[in-house]
Amino acid sequence: MTMHPTLNIDPATHTGLRTVLTITGALDMDTVPHITAATDPLALxxxxxxxxxxxxxxxxxxxxxxxxxxxxxxxxEQGTLELRGLADQALRLLDITCARPLFTLTP
Incomplete structure (x- = not known):
């Protein structure tokens, strides 16, 4: 698990052709380098x-x-990204920036 004062990233789990990465905390300027470090090694x-x-x-x-x-x-890389369980604040950000249609969202 990657730890940052305001961010936790659980180890990736792999099932078939799906890799799940669970992120807890804030996705902000201070924590995004940890997200990048956790996702860069993943095969997509x-x-x-x-x-x-x-x-x-x-x-x-x-x-x-x-x-x-x-x-x-x-x-x-001919893969896909799916965002699961986004909270209202993050969904509002996607709506304000017109980015929601760019993502596959699941509850």
């Missing part, structure tokens, strides 16, 4: 990366930018 080719964000308490523009970069990387 032909796989679905599921980010379980149900326990994310806050997301700012740096967090959104990191998700967009990860989405673009997944698409470039």
């Amino acid at each position: 080719s032909g796989r679905t990366l599921v980010l379980d964000l149900a326990a994310v308490t806050f997301m700012d523009s740096a967090g959104l930018n990191t998700l967009l970069i990860l989405r673009n990387r997944a698409e470039a």
Whole structure:
């Protein structure tokens, strides 16, 4: 588990062609380097990366930018990115920035 004062990242779990990464805390300017460090080693080719964000308490523009970069990387590697359990604050950020249609969202 990667620990930061306001962020926890559980070890990735792999099931078939799906990799799930559970993130708890804030996705902000201070914590996004830890997200990048946790996702960079993951193989995305032909796989679905599921980010379980149900326990994310806050997301700012740096967090959104990191998700967009990860989405673009997944698409470039013929994989997909799925965001699970986004809270209302994060969904509002996606709506305000018109980014919601760019992501696959699941409850």
